[in-house]
Amino acid sequence: MSLNEKETFWVYFYGELSVSRQRQGPLPPCQSGCRCFTLSLFLDLIFYFYTSELCSYSGRCSVRFNLICVSVRDFKDNCGSGCLRANSQGNINCAMMEVELSSAHRSQQDMNLIDILWRQDIDLGAEREVFDLSLRQKEDELRRQRELEEEKRLHLLREQDKALLEQLELDKETGEFMPCLLPSEPELPNTDTTPEGNQNTIFSRVDGDALSFDECMQLLTETFPLVETIELPHPPPAHIMPSPSIGNSRPDMLTSQQSPVAQNPMLSALLAPHKAPTVVPASLDPAAVDVEQAWMELLSLPELQQYLKMQVSDILDQNGYTSTSMPLEVQDPNYSFYLPELPDLVTNIDTTPPVPLINNFKGMVPPDNLNQMTLKAPELNTTYTTDSLCKLFYTDPSNTKPSSPMLSYNSNEAYPQEEVRHKPLEPSEIHLPQFSLTDGHKTATEFPDSDSGLSMDNVSSPKKSHQDDSSMGYSDSDLEEMDSNRSEYREMFSLSLHGEEQQSSPYNTGTVSHLPADSLPYPKSELVEGNGHNQRPFTKDKPRRRSAGCQSRLSRDEQRAKALGIPFAVELIINLPVDDFNELMSKHQLNEGQLVLIRDIRRRGKNKVAAQNCRKRKMESISGLEGELEALCKKKAHLLRESAQRNGSLKELKEQLGSLYLEVFSWLRDEEGKPYSPSDYSLQQTSDGSMFLVPRVKKTLKGEDK
DNA sequence: AGAACATGTCATGTG
């Protein structure tokens, strides 16, 4: 029996509705429950579940579920299990095809459970009409209609924004766009609550490619349609309390009071000062910009970071918040590490799936659709929002809290850690290629991973660039803790940021780590040809296809050296003979940090080559031993064959000898002319060739015994 | 999901 796309059926998740990702482990499973869906809606929900948790996951994943689906007409008729698989493009290609709709495996326990759940829903007011197909179809039509209206409205808003920008005037002195008039901004959050909001509401642009503040705000609005504010142990002050009107509003319907910014006290407090004219780095093309990238840019703005710290510091000071007071830590031991400072802002930023990211999943229901999906099942009779959907599937409170993996790995990458808290980042440090040595004995780790190499990966690893930007000042202990979630974190940000900006920022934090960098894990990279190593490491005949994000360690060392102003190539540092190397070092005036980095580069480079050679030798040794073993096996087989051959020949000779013996023996006659019995006599030959007929001893002994 | 493999790094041993 197969399910009709529109047919309503009940789904009972008995304990397992989980999203798994490669290497990251399963997400918290959905709590068991019974829900009424159409197949398409069920798939939508599955997809939402999938996209909400894996919106930026680029690898393969699957949604596994066990379910019992019950059609209206044929109540408790079907059950089965299946697996939705998504490819790297986010397409779910198997859908329900693997669902086996058979009642053969349904247990009586399942049947009873279905009955109980169904009756519960009846008690809650669910009627059979709820599952009527025609009603469902009407509902779908209404939903589509709302989607169309919503698209039109969004389009209109974008047009308005564009028209607004066209009204800007270019200030020839500053190169900034200044507003020639101050139009109202209905969709701009907090314009009515921020005193300076109406003064300079237009974020100036260097050129057309830059993100305006309005675009940033729009980005905020679009990206964080729904914010689940983390519950704080103490209520935030009134001026940062979220509006009570905040509910499950659709993101696109947010008003200035309902906007994510308004919902997010940290965010609103943070963003308000940014209404002052500020030059935004003009590196993004709004038409083609990835939202993630835009976010990276937005969050990496020095002004934003400063305000972020200032505002958060103020808020925390006012409320007595400390990282140790966060209740989230209780739920997640790692949370104090993830969210020490900016719980609201970054948590909200990271936990809400950006709408465009969800849109990346081609062929699936757009999030707006999801937001508008309605269900008439007893528990699902409200408009579907990200929140409600999450609650639908994550009814376990622990799963909706920051202790969830999603939140965890989202949080860690965006949080300035200890050093940031205690040592505000100075603008002069932001783009300072030559960091100053403030503490001689700490210079070895002036670059957070100058010894470990962690930051080298940070430099060029696109997915870590954000972490670099935001984790400035991570202590090594923090980094150690972060490591356990690093890969997860990486999955969240697939943006590719390249260029000096990203490369330099991690090193310019002026932060000091205190642990031996050895303890710091770091992503591995591969040796790139032409990086200075003439020796190619021994490898099997397999294609070397590591990801671009896992670039050469040395190239990062080179970037490091460049950032530190080391005046010679990394390959030179590594490959130069000791004397020449020392001479080179003495020729140049190098500070402690440079010397440490150079020594690390040389040590790592040498050791890397040594390891490669070692492995090469080991593999060669293994190959040699394997060859030797093969030869010995061949030799053994040959000897065995030879032995068998000779045994055969020997056996043949023995047979011939036996027949000859009998023939000779048969010729012998005693004195009476009778033949000798072979059992009584035997023929023996002496050394001189003489033959004797000898009575068998055995016979004689027996005779004596008698 | 997990095994197999590749690679970088560190700690330690050795000459």
Next chain:
DNA sequence: AGCACATGACATGTT
């Protein structure tokens, strides 16, 4: 003692 190299062990990423 200090250095360079070798290698086991480990971590991490990829297939």
